[in-house]
Amino acid sequence: MNIKQQTIQKSVSVSGVGLHTGVSATMTFLPAPTNHGFKFQRTDLPGQPIVDADVDNVVDLSRGTTIEQSGARVHTVEHTLAALVGLQIDNALIQLDGPEPPIMDGSSIKFVEALLAAGIEEQNANRNYFEVTEAIHYQNPEKNIEIAALPLNDYRLTVMVDYNSRVISSQHATLNDITQFADEIASCRTFVFLHELEALYKQNLIKGGDLTNAIVIVDREVEEGELDYLATLLNKPKVGVNRKEGILNNLELHYPNEMARHKLLDMVGDLALVGRPIKGQILAARPGHAANVAFAKKIKKQIQKTAQNQVPQYDPKQPPVMDISKISGLLAHRYPFQMIDKIIALDETSVVGIKNVTMNEQFFMGHFPGNPVMPGVMQLEAMAQTGGILVLSQVPDPENYWPYLIGIENCRFRRNVLPGDTVIFRCEFTSPMKRGIVKMQGRGYVAGQLVCEADMIASLVKKK
Structure with a gap:
């Protein structure tokens, strides 16, 4: 699975009639910045309102998944979202000049082909996976529906359908690797x-x-x-x-189990509404849109439950967003005040930096000799430098600006930082930048434990 977020390189359009509304429409996929997610825009309505692809916006499940926000409604979004997820695209604006995406041939394949023609572009931010760490279950005993998400360092889905029909026997379909979606699942029709x-x-x-x-x-x-x-x-x-x-x-079927494969396609699209890519194994027996959405709501509730204590993940085997050379080119700090070794994530609102603490740090010579503890003020300096990179990323010519720390509030040091520790700093904006002034929240973690935190105010000043 991809580490970095992705969008498309250029806009691309498809046109056709909507399955349920019968209204002809043109749908245009456009590139979007990191952490944008999937958003639909009704260009045919006054003000061209945006509808977030969010499970909380689901308003109707009559043979499809319909979302609505601020009075704007988009019908049957699941095939469109499935194509995006199946290609591991994270960010796209989907403009629509009608109430419903075109049904095309009843599958996702035409959307997949259009997106591939537009080209896929890697972005400078890590994917924000929701990792299933413990089993999540959904049941509807009346309809004999069961869905479960189990821990797995991948995204794998298995769907079983049984319609008690002499025409369609019990069928199952499996997607072992999301990269197989385009070839194995996308062409399966409703x-x-x-x-x-x-x-x-x-x-x-x-x-x-x-x-x-x-x-x-x-x-x-x-x-x-x-x-x-x-x-x-x-x-x-x-x-x-x-x-x-x-x-x-x-009509000739594409696969003997095309019905089960299409149900898997629907599930991929419906689970996109949780708002984050998933790492886990999904097992579903007799799913439908209502069950998929109910299950997606359970997943989102789990995401919200863990969000407060979410610790940034650091895999030293992965290439950084910025190495020490790039950091040195952006920040003017030098030894002994160059505190950050690498940046592993950076987007429009947040940044994650790494500080490897060694006994060779100059401050250990005089700070508690014989009992080396990293001074809190140096932890704060490292956090501020991490935040400074985020602040500088807001302007097209960062080399022409100085980032200054001008305020600190609610600063706490939770435990000692010792030689050998790797501190992961995460800073995120808590307010938009105005006249070069911005507020951030910063936190530092060692081995998954919070060691320091502070609210910071920074000023971006142009060099003379």
């Missing part, structure tokens, strides 16, 4: 049983559905007169099924 078709039309759904964008499963004997009625319903000159039971118009 489906509907014949006995559901008329009911869906009566519910004012699938107005844009026809035999080119959905698999219709014939699960009972059909008379000739009924086929004529179905042809009228689907706006086709003729429909037929040579076998007593099978697929309407004898």
Whole structure:
């Protein structure tokens, strides 16, 4: 799985009719900055409102997942989101001049092809994974639905479906590696049983559905007169099924288990609504959109529960965002006041820096000789330098500015920092920059434990 966040290199559009609304629309994917996530924009509405792809914005689950924010609604988002997640794209603005993304052929493949044509671009920030550390379960006993997320240092999904049908036996599908999504899952189409078709039309759904964008499963004997009625319903000159039971118009399946694979596709798209890429193994029996969204809400609740105590993860095997040479080119500090060894994450609102504490630090010669403890003021200096890199990243010409620390509040030192410790500093903005002044919260961790914290105010001053 990718370490860095990704977006697309250029904008790309697809056009077509929406499955449920029947309204033609053009959907345009645009590049977006780090930590932007997925956002839909209704360009056909006054003010062109934004709708965040967030599970808390789900308002309808009638044969698809519909989200709404500030009065703007977007229908059937799951196939679009599945394509983005399947390509490990983290940030995109999705402009839409109608109420629903085009259904295309009923799968995600056309979106995948468009995104690949636009090109994928790595960004200068690490992916903010939600790592499943303990099992998360969801059950709906009435519908015999079970979903679980288990710890795994990867993203793997297995889906089982069972419709108690003679046409579709029990099926399962597995995605062992997210990089296989484009080839193994993306082309699998949505489906509907014949006995559901008329009911869906009566519910004012699938107005844009026809035999080119959905698999219709014939699960009972059909008379000739009924086929004529179905042809009228689907706006086709003729429909037929040579076998007593099978697929309407004898549509060829891409895979024998295409239905299970499409359910997996839907789950990938629905779970995108948690707002972060997932590391875990997902096991689902008989899932649907309502169950997927309920499960996504449980995951988001777990994310919120752990967010307060989230410690930045540091893998020394991974290349840094900035090494010591780049840091030296940005900050004017030099030995013995050059405190940060590398930057491992940097985006528009936060930064993570590493300080390796050794017995060779100059301050250990005189600070508690025989009992070396890193002075709190030096911990604070290292934190401030980490924050200074974040502040300088806000201007296009950082070499022309000095970052000054002008205020400290709520400073606490929680435990001693000793030679041999690796301190991970994380600073994030708590207010937007105004007239060169910005507020930050900084925290330092050693071995997962908080060692120091402070609220800082910094000033960005242009060099004369």
